[in-house]
Amino acid sequence: MSISRRKFLKRAGILGCSAAASPFLTPMSFAAMPSDNRLVVIILRGGMDGLDVVQPYGDPAMKGLRPTLKFGEAAGASDLGGFFSMHAGLADLMPLWAKGELAFAHAVSTPYRDKRSHFDGQDLLEAGLGMDALGHRRDGWLNRMLQVMPEADRHSGFAVGREEMLVLTGRAPVSNWSPDTHLNLSARLRRLLEQIYHDDPLFNAAVNEAIELAEVLDPKLGEDAVSGVDAVMMQQQMIASLRGGAHKRVASFAANRLREETRVAAFSIYGWDTHSNQKRALKDSLTRLADTISILKQELSDIWGQTAVLAMTEFGRTVRENGTRGTDHGTGGLMLLAGGAIAGGKVFGEWPGLSEGELYQGRDLRPVMDLRAVSAAVMRGLFGLERKLLEGAIFPGLDMAGAPEFTL
Template identity: 40%
Template sequence: MISRRRFLSLCAASAAAGAGALLIGPSFALARVESERRFVFIIQRGAADGLNIVVPYAEPAYAALRGPLAIDVANATKLNGTFALHPALQQTAQLYAARQALFVHAVATPYRDRSHFDGQNVLETGGLAPYQMRDGWLNRLVTMLPKREAEAIAFAPTVPAALRGRAGVTSYAPSGLPGASDDLLMRVSELYAHDAQLGPLWNEALTARGMAGRASPRQDPASVGKLAGGFLARADGPRIAMIETNGWDTHSAQNARLAAQLKGLDALLAALRDALGVAWMQTTVVVATEFGRTAAANGTGGTDHGTGAVAMLVGGAVAGGRVLAQWPGLRPGDLYEGRDLRPSASLDALVASAAAETFGLDPQRTAATLFPKTNAGARFGERLIELGRLSGLIGSPLV
């Protein structure tokens, strides 16, 4: 049972935070582990178009395939002699210049069909097929690390699949509604005091609410990044986070919609960096989507569901300033099933390597724990960049 003194202290710390409610915009989940390193996973739900995020401007077939959707390299940030960054990612480009961002192109999970729900399930659970595994790879990562007072906290109406599993998870979702009165919260606490299931959950919810403090209840990407960074920056805060972003399914009017999505992602990353402060230098952020989009534009000013995509690693802990790509090409014979960017890098391997290097874990054990069903990509008949070739992603820990 939570004491009245403990209850009042939580209420005082969170009076302006508001009650939990459904998030309309990005939502995120957090987990506490005993480390000064932070690890953040940002999922782009809807299949983000990697070919227009990290643009292969030197690829001869790119402009012809994309037509009016092709990004004008004159407005983009050239990363090297082959790739450029979408012009909406201005602050991300600054992170790249500061060697705090890197990109892995032509990357994919083992999933090879084009269902959002199935693709996201494979991305979050780390299986070979949809619904093959019941828990998520991010939850399994939590179990590999020393246990703290609270193992995980989800800032979402429901816990994302990547964080479901054996490690305990509570949830919190900021709301724009007026906050509940202290008297009401105290009455609920008394009501749940002797309930073996609801009592502990309510106490954890009040703890999360107190940690949020006077954070803004706004749900735009920058506010979400600021709130997440505030939690992660605390000495007693979580060390693992998941942030959900939606709206990446650009079947029509792609140029304007993708630019708006990327502007939001850019603002989220910048706000996360600023809120983390000095802890940013201990932070690794992985940004990934369930699959990419078709190499060619469709007839409605957009692109359809594809395969190969691009993943980002961002953060002060990242050994950035690089684009990693075993480029497959975009000529008709190069495309997967004649329509998609062919994957040449394993997203499973990228995630496992980044997580292992962030927390100083054995890379093979980490890969086996997070992605136990993965078999080096050989089953697809594809030459994927694997774990051993994705080392050196994260810099040495600061001392």
């Protein structure tokens, strides 16, 4: 018996907004460099809703924009100083906030605007470039950082994950590792899937629980049909991967490498495309993120004091909830910063407001800070890189003027 890809995806439960937002891959990258400080970059793929993660309950417009998505004390959120509250899914990180080892940068974005494609947004996020870079193969900003470090041991750096992460791709060599085998999708096939399924309500229901899938598919996904046996096997492997906690293995392995010669690590966490049932899906994803950071802190031990963790996403989500108790692709988003090297205990950024006249295009949180400026400022604090290098070789076209100090 054979079934169409569409029926196969429905039966198997692979329901993300697009292949870029779906949890098929567990890419991870590492690099060594001559410094005692560590930098961990986590790409949150799918477009995390920063307004739900760090909730501006003090903004009078918030309640009317999200009548069913509860926030603040009513949703078990932790207060962050009288205007913002932190989603209950990150509750385990509250001790880090109290110690000044956790912070957030709100209303941030890359230069990406208006198209709201996961793939393009993620490419621009990892390339660290402007809109003119879309559609052109580029290297990543972490790799460019390695290229300008005069004493970096480029041969001892390595990337973890069979899938290439653009953020660490470039002339500085890296090696690969993955806790599980995983799906390889060509860029052409991923974009085709996005175009076909973007408006499909079943596909968009988002399998936000199936994060860090092991390899449950093979090249047959690129064919017109797969067998019913393959579909059943896929479902079984999805469940096994979820129960296995792949994100924990990724975090533990990262910590192990960072205790040795590795100084820069990058990997991804999927499941942030919350078009529907956001209450449940976002909490599950945030719990995985909290687990990841907690494991890094625990296993890095005394090295945690020399570590900065940056968690970032390709774009935010609409300020208004949709008809399926979720949110759609937006603009202004949120970054999470953690680690003993972070000047934490605060929400960075001038709040742009949520009233009608303050929104971007009348629908999105208006960005007030370039996500690249946050990353560059952290890199300057950790590794002493000069501003001219950060604004030129690493993030061409970036203006860091007015960027706060995010590190101690």
